Structures are given as C-alpha cells and as structure tokens.
Amino acid sequence: MKTTTPTKLLSALFFVAITAQFSAQANRNNNDNNNKKTPTTFSKSSTKNTYGKSIPKAKVVYKTPTKKVTSVRSIPNKTVVNYKNQNYYYDNNKYYTQSRGTYVPIFPKVGFRVKQIPTNYKKIQYNSYNYYNVQGIFYLSSNNEFEVVDPQVGTIVYELPADYEKVTIDGNSYYEYANILYEKIQINGTRAYQVIGIIDID
Template identity: 55%
Template structure:
C-alpha cells in the first residue's frame, strides 16, 4: 500500500508534465479582435462636359420619317414617342431619337426592363435609363453612386476623364468592374453642363 501511495502522486506529476509539454507545442490561437469589414466610399466624379474626351467622334444623329407602332407620351406639354426601344421627339417632319431626362414620367415600363435593388430604393433599368416608381407612374432619375449594372446601353460611349477610362450614357459615368467573376459597370459619377 505504501508503494501505491508513492506511485499515484508520481503518476499524476508525470501526466501533468506531459500535458504541459504538449500544450507548449500546440499552435497558438490568435486572440486579435474580430476583423471589421469596411466599405470604401468613392467620391463621386462630377466633371464638366468640356473636360470629357470621347474615344470616337460623334456620329450624326439618325432621324426617321415614320415610326411603326409608336406610343405617344405627353410630358410637360410636349409629345414624345416610344418605338423600337427608344424615345423620339418630332420636329421638321422627322423623328429624332432622344434620351429622356430626370423627371420624365411614363405609365408603363418598357418590355424587358431589369429590376435593380439598392438599400435606398428599387430601380427599373432599361436601355440605359433608370426609372423609379412614383405613385402610379415611373419616373426617370439619375442612379445613385455605386449602382451596378451588367450591361451598358447600346449607345454608351467610352470616354476619358483625367486619364481614366469610363463609359458614358445620358451623362452618367460608369467604371468597368468585376463582380464574382462577371463583368459589370458601376455608376461612379456624372457629367454636368
């Protein structure tokens, strides 16, 4: 029994020392504070039209004499026409394509629009034009900085501002970005004047 009383404490000490040696060799856990995700807000680009260099010269405006199946939209006392996925005005016996400006309202969105959800609002996008629901109509608005689209309007143009390349449509500047491996375009600024 006296041998047993000596063996038990020695065994406990041996086990404790073995545990300490193993613990010293174990990898240490990093006890740094939790990582915080921060969003870098880009300052919106606002540039005067004269400071924008277009990559290709402006082509001439293509007008048409007739429009097939046109919808007439009256806005601020002026008739606008919608046909072939574009808006037109009528002057001098010809229809001239236009891009509606902020404030322009329609009752029905064009067929094929895309919904873009942002924290502050929902946009409806079609052919380079952003709309938002306003009462029982859809109003053309400027998109907020950071809004992302996955295709540009067919008439978007490549431009240079202060040595940086962007795409422009309806005085909105887009920067080409990659999101989850897909090409996208982020609203980064506006052309004024």
C-alpha cells in the same frame, strides 16, 4: 538650507524650453490638419471612383467625337410625353423629339413619365431604391407610372447597352450611356459596371 546650483538651474530651464517647443509644434500640426481641405479631383481608384454626382461635360472626352444620329419619318405606336410644356414621343423605351417633319432620337430627360416599359427590364436595388433598368435607362415606379431618373452613385449593373460610348476623364478610361458615367469593376471575378457620376449637360 539647500541652494540650487547654476548647473541644475540651467538644466531645468533647458527642459522647460524644449517641452514648450514640442508643445507649440504639436499645436501647429493639429491646426494645419484641421485647416486642410480635401481637393475635389478626378483621380482613378483601383476599385471604384468617388466622383461627385455631377461631372462637367467639358471634362469628358469621347473616343468617337461625333456620333451619327438617324432620324425616322414615323413612329407607328408612339405615345406623347409632355414635359415642361413640350411634347416628346415614346415607343418601346426609345424617345424622340420632332424636327422638320421627322423624329430625332434622344436620351430621355430626368422626369419623363410613361405608363409602360418593356418587359425585359432588370430590377436593380441600391440603398433604398428599386430601379427598373431598361437598356441603360433607369426608372422608378411612381403613381402607376414609370419615371426616368438618374441612378445613385455606386449603383452597379452587369452589362451596358451595345451602343455605349468610351470616354476619358483626365486620361482615365470610363464608359458612358445616356449621360451616365460608369467604371468597370470586378465582383467575385465577374465583370460589372459601377455608376460614378452623371454628366452635366446643362
């Protein structure tokens, strides 16, 4: 009958101990990876950014802190837009609220509805949405009306209105118009602007 020598016995025990150590380490690494949560950051990508849809206004720094707003005394062809029991006024893709006998221009709120939009709109398709973009304002056609909406993150336009704003978030430069935040990108050598989020103004 063969007996196991002390040397062979020690070698076997050492092998078992090493194997158990590697197995335990692998389990710890897998558990660590499963428990890690990807942090939400405002880091800039070289091609496009992936912000969540809502971006806190406090994070957005405007190059021009105060933009001059010029009110008007009359709107010749105004249409009343009733939204949440408050009247606003519309004419040729421009929106106003009334204050002290004058009309103050504003960006439309999501949910504003009008019967007609100017004919110089651009159709933009993204995912299953067919947007009508008129000078930076996005609409969807609904029940013979046009409703102001926020575009989906990822929507691409090839030009911005002349009075867009330059902004920074965490030191990175972007473009803003009507509370929609864009990043400049290149598509086949052509400059374009991709929606990366909507500024939360509430």
